Amino acid sequence: MAQSLSSTLRSSGLRTGSVLYNVLSKRWYGLAKRATGEHSWAKNRLAKKNERGDELPPSIDELMETPMASLKSCRNAKVTKLNEVYDLCLTPDDIAKAEKFLIAYRHGLSFPRDSLPLVVVRACVRAGLPERALHYVRNKVQFGVFPTRKVYKILMNSLLEKGAAKGVMAAYDLLLSDEWTPDGMTYNIAARAALQLELNRIALEATSHNSSADTTQNETGGDSDVAKNESEGDVEAAKNESEGDVEAPKSESDVARGLDLTKTLELCDKCSVLEPRLGTKTYRVIVTRLLTEGYTDEASELLAALEADNKLPKQTLFNLKLDLYTSASDFTGALALLDTLRSNRELGMPKEGLPRLREAITETRNSELLNSLDSMCADLEQ
Incomplete structure (x- = not known):
């Protein structure tokens, strides 16, 4: 042909050989x-590159040995393969070497490709340095990395997987400052990061309260040792004064009451407005995370609010309630909830929460509850 x-x-x-x-x-x-x-x-594409004789170097080190490695020569039009340079980056050392080309390219005469931000961010993520990609995005004018909404989502998701919730929210703020309109997935990632930030804050407060309580106890212990040398009556008086002066340390439950979910729920609501299915998934992830961390009261209040506003499907709400009873070890309430399925056959058997409930009851070695669960499941399956 x-x-x-x-x-x-x-x-x-x-004519043969003409441009057209x-x-x-x-x-x-x-x-x-x-x-x-x-x-x-x-x-x-690779075959064409081989025919032209412009194969990619196998490593960054070989590329650094070429004349392009000098900053002066990087400023001319030869640096048109910056995307290919970052395609070779696999380690943090490679990212540090490629940054030299990125800065030189920014101050050169060539225009970057539209795919440059995506290539740079993916290279940093591949090397395990999503924080470095966030640094490039923050200083986009210096490095010439102007990300799109898609690039922001990749960066936010990578930061969240690494546990850098503060970096996720920083990338979210940068996205808004660039006047990009977030989509449902962006709100989903930001909501999970906001919850992680709040949990980190609560854990930090609990740790600081415990450390301050230990320090106070050590100080009062030293005062009581000095007072023992005086007299028994003086010792009792000193102990009473020290006990009155020392504040009772806050328990973890008292600290947990300060859990603020305003930002998280705001982002969840925005996600639900844009994409209802993804919004339902986001709410489910938030409630499940609260139950996993032991915040059953907060999860119960959130479920009650979601049920009142009809923000969750009935099947999802039923599964989350069953998980709530299982996490709180309220097996009687869980069995009572399962009994309501007799009048609501359209909900069907909870395929997600039921195995967890059975496992939790089995760990208690309560044969009576286990038999009740088996008989109830047999009746509902008929």
């Missing part, structure tokens, strides 16, 4: 190969 196309082009008056002749023949040849499945599109 390629020969027939060549003869057709020549018969039409196109080469464009038409090569374009058709590439599309034909991709359509017939003989070669993938990536293999065709």
Whole structure:
């Protein structure tokens, strides 16, 4: 077919080797190969690079040995392969070496490709340095990395997977400052990060209260040792004064009451407005995380509010309630909740919460509750 196309082009008056002749023949040849499945599109591109003799170097180290490695020569138009430089980055050391090219490219004469922010962020994530990608985005004017909404989502998700919740919220603020409109997934990631930040704050407060309580006890213990040398009556008086002066340390339950979910629920609501299904999933993730961390009271209040506002499907709400009873070890309430399925057959059996409830009851070794659960499940399956 390629020969027939060549003869057709020549018969039409196109000179062999002309620009239009080469464009038409090569374009058709590439599309034909991709359509017939003989070669993938990536293999065709690699074959063309090999034909031109501009293969990619196998490592960053070999690239640094080329004349392009000097900052002065990086400022000319030869640095058109910055994307390919970051494609080679696999380690933090590679990212540090490629940053030199990035800065030189920013101060050079060439215009960056539209895919440069995506390539840079993915390279940093691949090297395990999403914080470095956030640094490039924060200083976008210096490095020339102007991310799109898609790039922001990749960066936020990578930071969340690494546990850098503060970095996720910083990237979210940068996205808003760039006047990008967040989508449902962006709100989903931001909501999970906001909850993680709040849990980290509560844990830090609990740790600080415990450490301050230990320090106070040590100080009062030293005072009592000094007072023992005086007299028994003075010792009792000193103990009473020290006990009156020392404040009772706050327990973890008292600290947990300060859990503020305003920001998290605000982001969940925005996600639910844009994408209802993803919003339901986001609410479920938030409630499940609260139950996993032991905040059963907060999870119960949140479920009551979601039920009052009809923000969750009945099946999802039923599963979350069952998980709530299981986390609180309220097996009687869980069995009573399962008994309501007799009048609501359309809900069906809870496939997610029921195995967890059975496992929790089995750990208590209460044969009576386990038999009640088995008999109730047998009746509902009929």
